[in-house]
Amino acid sequence: MEYNLATRMIGDTLQLGLAGLGTVGTGVYETLCRNYELLEARAQISFAVKKVAVNNIHRERDLKIDPALLTSDWRELVDDADIDIIIELIGGTTEAYKLIKAALEAGKPVVTGNKAVLAEYGSELFKLSSEKGTPLYFEASCGGGIPIVQSLQNSLICNKVESIAGIINGTSNYILTSMKDKGMPFREALEQAQALGFAEADPSFDINGWDAAHKALILAMLAYGTPLNPDKIAVYGIERVESVDFVLADRLGYTIKLLVVIKHHAQQDALELRVQPSFVPKDHLLAKVDGVFNAIAVKGDIVGESIFYGRGAGKNPTASAVIGDIVLAMRECRLSGYHTGFQPYTKELSIMPMNETVTPYYVRFRVQDRPGVIAAIAAMFAKYDVDISATTSTNESVDSNGVRWNHLVFMVHACKWVRLKYVLRELTGNENIDRHPVVFRIETFND
Amino acid sequence: MEYNLATRMIGDTLQLGLAGLGTVGTGVYETLCRNYELLEARAQISFAVKKVAVNNIHRERDLKIDPALLTSDWRELVDDADIDIIIELIGGTTEAYKLIKAALEAGKPVVTGNKAVLAEYGSELFKLSSEKGTPLYFEASCGGGIPIVQSLQNSLICNKVESIAGIINGTSNYILTSMKDKGMPFREALEQAQALGFAEADPSFDINGWDAAHKALILAMLAYGTPLNPDKIAVYGIERVESVDFVLADRLGYTIKLLVVIKHHAQQDALELRVQPSFVPKDHLLAKVDGVFNAIAVKGDIVGESIFYGRGAGKNPTASAVIGDIVLAMRECRLSGYHTGFQPYTKELSIMPMNETVTPYYVRFRVQDRPGVIAAIAAMFAKYDVDISATTSTNESVDSNGVRWNHLVFMVHACKWVRLKYVLRELTGNENIDRHPVVFRIETFND
Numbered sequence: 001m002e003y004n005l006a007t008r009m010i011g012d013t014l015q016l017g018l019a020g021l022g023t024v025g026t027g028v029y030e031t032l033c034r035n036y037e038l039l040e041a042r043a044q045i046s047f048a049v050k051k052v053a054v055n056n057i058h059r060e061r062d063l064k065i066d067p068a069l070l071t072s073d074w075r076e077l078v079d080d081a082d083i084d085i086i087i088e089l090i091g092g093t094t095e096a097y098k099l100i101k102a103a104l105e106a107g108k109p110v111v112t113g114n115k116a117v118l119a120e121y122g123s124e125l126f127k128l129s130s131e132k133g134t135p136l137y138f139e140a141s142c143g144g145g146i147p148i149v150q151s152l153q154n155s156l157i158c159n160k161v162e163s164i165a166g167i168i169n170g171t172s173n174y175i176l177t178s179m180k181d182k183g184m185p186f187r188e189a190l191e192q193a194q195a196l197g198f199a200e201a202d203p204s205f206d207i208n209g210w211d212a213a214h215k216a217l218i219l220a221m222l223a224y225g226t227p228l229n230p231d232k233i234a235v236y237g238i239e240r241v242e243s244v245d246f247v248l249a250d251r252l253g254y255t256i257k258l259l260v261v262i263k264h265h266a267q268q269d270a271l272e273l274r275v276q277p278s279f280v281p282k283d284h285l286l287a288k289v290d291g292v293f294n295a296i297a298v299k300g301d302i303v304g305e306s307i308f309y310g311r312g313a314g315k316n317p318t319a320s321a322v323i324g325d326i327v328l329a330m331r332e333c334r335l336s337g338y339h340t341g342f343q344p345y346t347k348e349l350s351i352m353p354m355n356e357t358v359t360p361y362y363v364r365f366r367v368q369d370r371p372g373v374i375a376a377i378a379a380m381f382a383k384y385d386v387d388i389s390a391t392t393s394t395n396e397s398v399d400s401n402g403v404r405w406n407h408l409v410f411m412v413h414a415c416k417w418v419r420l421k422y423v424l425r426e427l428t429g430n431e432n433i434d435r436h437p438v439v440f441r442i443e444t445f446n447d
Numbered sequence: 448m449e450y451n452l453a454t455r456m457i458g459d460t461l462q463l464g465l466a467g468l469g470t471v472g473t474g475v476y477e478t479l480c481r482n483y484e485l486l487e488a489r490a491q492i493s494f495a496v497k498k499v500a501v502n503n504i505h506r507e508r509d510l511k512i513d514p515a516l517l518t519s520d521w522r523e524l525v526d527d528a529d530i531d532i533i534i535e536l537i538g539g540t541t542e543a544y545k546l547i548k549a550a551l552e553a554g555k556p557v558v559t560g561n562k563a564v565l566a567e568y569g570s571e572l573f574k575l576s577s578e579k580g581t582p583l584y585f586e587a588s589c590g591g592g593i594p595i596v597q598s599l600q601n602s603l604i605c606n607k608v609e610s611i612a613g614i615i616n617g618t619s620n621y622i623l624t625s626m627k628d629k630g631m632p633f634r635e636a637l638e639q640a641q642a643l644g645f646a647e648a649d650p651s652f653d654i655n656g657w658d659a660a661h662k663a664l665i666l667a668m669l670a671y672g673t674p675l676n677p678d679k680i681a682v683y684g685i686e687r688v689e690s691v692d693f694v695l696a697d698r699l700g701y702t703i704k705l706l707v708v709i710k711h712h713a714q715q716d717a718l719e720l721r722v723q724p725s726f727v728p729k730d731h732l733l734a735k736v737d738g739v740f741n742a743i744a745v746k747g748d749i750v751g752e753s754i755f756y757g758r759g760a761g762k763n764p765t766a767s768a769v770i771g772d773i774v775l776a777m778r779e780c781r782l783s784g785y786h787t788g789f790q791p792y793t794k795e796l797s798i799m800p801m802n803e804t805v806t807p808y809y810v811r812f813r814v815q816d817r818p819g820v821i822a823a824i825a826a827m828f829a830k831y832d833v834d835i836s837a838t839t840s841t842n843e844s845v846d847s848n849g850v851r852w853n854h855l856v857f858m859v860h861a862c863k864w865v866r867l868k869y870v871l872r873e874l875t876g877n878e879n880i881d882r883h884p885v886v887f888r889i890e891t892f893n894d
Contacts, residue, residue: 031605031749032605035605035606035607035748035749038605038607039604039605041672042672043604139602145749145750145751145753146753147594147598147601147602147603147753150597150598150601150602151594151597151598151602154594154597154601154771154774154775155586155594155597155598155767155768155771156594156767156771157486157489157490157770157771157774158478158479158482158485158486158766158767158770158771158774159482159767160482160485225488225489285732285735285736285756288732288735289732300767301482302478302482302592302763302764302766302767302770303592303757303758303763303764303767303768304592304757304758304761304763304764305757305758306592306593306594306755306756306757306758307754307755307756307757308753308754308755308756309732309753309754309755309756310750310751310752310753310754311750311751311752311753314751316749316750316751317749317750317751319605319749320602320603320605320606320747320749320750321602321750323604323605323749324601324602324603324604324605325602327601327604327605328601
């Protein structure tokens with residue numbers, strides 16, 4: 001079925017098909033109703049929701065919605081010749097992938113807020129969108145209400161993106177903020193976040209970094225026009241961040257944030273792509289982004305540093321982004337054969353191996369308080385030519401054998417990860433050193 | 448002359464007419480050359496600069512540009528039937544107004560970075576743009592490289608804007624930052640800013656708040672779709688901020704920023720619109736925006752608080768915004784009879800009188816160290832039912848008559864400005880009190 005919006009007259013009412021009435025879908029429907037007049041006046045386009053696909057049409061809902069709009073089969077939205085734009089908010093990857101693909105193949109523009117499906121199938125779906133000339137909008141998939149996607153596509157379009165660094169998972173940022181401000185251990189901060197509704201019952205993807213990684217993949221595909229998939233990104237979560245690291249970070253002038261880092265290395269034409277808890281200098285704006293808030297710092301060759309801050313999740317902020325895309329989709333429906341969606345793939349960028357990535361580091365050893373321990377560690381750094389910029393230490397505890405343990409911290413100048421890895425590997429055998437040293441990268445934001 | 452872009456075929460090369468080769472114009476031309484391939488690939492539109500209007504075509508320039516492109520008459524750009532889009536970067540208001548008006552009347556989309564002309568003639572020009580269906584783009588007129596205009600027009604379109612608060616003058620922010628961090632008095636901080644190129648030889652408009660006020664007017668016209676002009680805004684500059692106020696602000700948990708405040712009062716359907724040095728709580732992100740950087744906080748009814756941070760001025764950041772608009776203009780040239788520019792005027796909003804505006808305040812009196820002075824002041828606050836939340840004081844100096852002077856600070860709970868004004872007026876006659884009390888509004892960001 002070939003679908004041609006260009007045959008419609010301006011002034012027609014555009015028909016929307018909404019798939020999904022979960023949290024975000026409900027927020028979208030409510031907001032479309034609540035601010036309808038404002039939207040029509042601003043966008044100067046008349047529109048209506050024609051059908052809403054849900055899992056169970058008989059389920060009790062808080063939402064006031066005409067039951068005649070509901071269908072349990074999303075295919076009805078794609079097959080309905082009157083529906084101009086599909087809004088995919090069903091979540092998950094299997095059905096969402098099928099729906100987006102079917103809609104694009106039918107020539108119907110798609111708005112989605114689904115990061116998981118784009119992280120996994122984005123390369124294929126963006127390509128399909130490009131080939132079909134049918135736009136795929138995804139502002140709500142990265143950073144909730146923060147207008148990062150449209151800004152990269154439009155206002156910042158003349159910039160080579162040098163790097164993107166961001167805090168794009170609200171749950172983990174809420175937990176890290178509690179650890180910093182209240183001295184809570186990880187487990188307690190997580191439980192409190194769950195009790196307050198800032199973390200889900202199963203918070204795995206927020207805690208282990210994969211939610212942030214999905215968004216990072218989408219941002220990188222967008223900024224560099226390169227296909228990517230989840231295999232390409234190095235991901236570490238916040239599960240192993242300890243209270244003592246916050247104390248030591250603070251003393252050294254840093255705080256700890258779960259950072260997404262996307263950096264283009266022009267010389268190698270390769271992308272550095274990683275998510276991990278990192279040291280952020282206290283005077284950098286990202287260090288001040290607390291609680292459930294998100295922020296994304298973009299460095300462009302022309303604009304310099306820009307930072308976008310706001311609510312990265314939640315019903316209404318995400319609905320705001322979805323509706324921004326719906327209006328853009330409606331505006332672009334007035335075009336034919338052209339869209340402002342994804343830039344075409346020019347080439348596939350290579351990914352820099354983690355071993356080759358260069359940052360300064362914070363390395364904390366838990367060591368027995370005995371003569372020669374510091375010397376042994378320092379000698380190993382020297383052997384691999386890894387340069388120490390500062391050290392600090394703090395007492396930890398006395399164990400059941402009466403042995404005193406200390407935390408020993410080495411701040412290390414920028415070097416390739418592989419070199420530090422060799423140092424740590426060689427020190428693993430040392431009986432005076434706990435076998436799990438703690439390493440954080442330090443993001444300087446200087447390059 | 449009626450100009451119809453719709454007759455052109457997709458794939459044609461769009462022709463740009465650039466008026467002005469000052470700092471920003473040069474940045475635009477250089478960037479269009481430098482990132483041309485990137486732009487064509489991303490925008491999928493072929494374009495060229497056909498003519499460049501300058502004051503003096505014989506002037507020596509650092510810029511490499513074919514002299515055949517230059518003309519000394521901007522009318523040539525408007526009259527050239529091949530030129531599709533006009534970029535106005537000549538500055539000033541008189542010629543810029545004529546140029547923009549002529550271009551819109553000729554049906555040619557205009558991109559401008561000129562805040563002065565929009566603050567003064569925006570109401571008329573936006574109306575003309577709307578009537579003609581010819582877009583007027585102005586991202587670069589507010590906040591340099593920060594994509595605030597397009598974000599309000601697109602991603603955030605479903606939001607009723609509750610308030611906008613921002614630091615949108617880099618020079619004054621640089622000066623206030625030096626006063627805060629280095630304890631410099633105003634005059635010294637200004638001179639240093641001039642020596643370093645962060646303030647112009649004549650910095651009047653940056654210092655007296657009018658540059659920020661121009662931008663505030665544009666943002667308010669955009670966010671509320673209402674005509675405005677410079678008479679409508681209350682403007683106070685930073686000339687009278689003293690070092691002692693930074694010391695006291697810090698002690699009380701605040702810093703001082705030149706803030707633009709735009710707030711919609713739904714009950715009265717009126718706009719609060721003002722620019723003035725204000726107390727900002729130290730833990731708010733705006734308090735951390737230092738040096739020449741700008742930041743704009745937008746509260747929407749759906750998205751909540753969003754903050755946009757970046758370089759608010761300078762050749763390249765501003766060029767980035769101009770080119771973002773050029774690409775949008777080129778994309779929208781592919782449309783006919785429709786544009787994403789300014790929302791149509793629905794009504795003219797009333798402006799709230801300053802007397803009616805409500806915030807907490809910081810009030811500093813310079814007083815003689817004598818019995819009864821505090822009592823006299825406190826009694827006057829009580830008389831007008833103005834509630835004091837905290838006080839602090841600091842010794843100032845001993846004058847030539849041997850009289851000791853102190854600074855006496857009263858932190859005042861939120862009340863209408865008119866009530867505090869009465870208190871201050873009644874205290875003017877008191878010989879123990881310096882006749883110029885210092886008042887700062889405190890922005891709480893809570894409503």
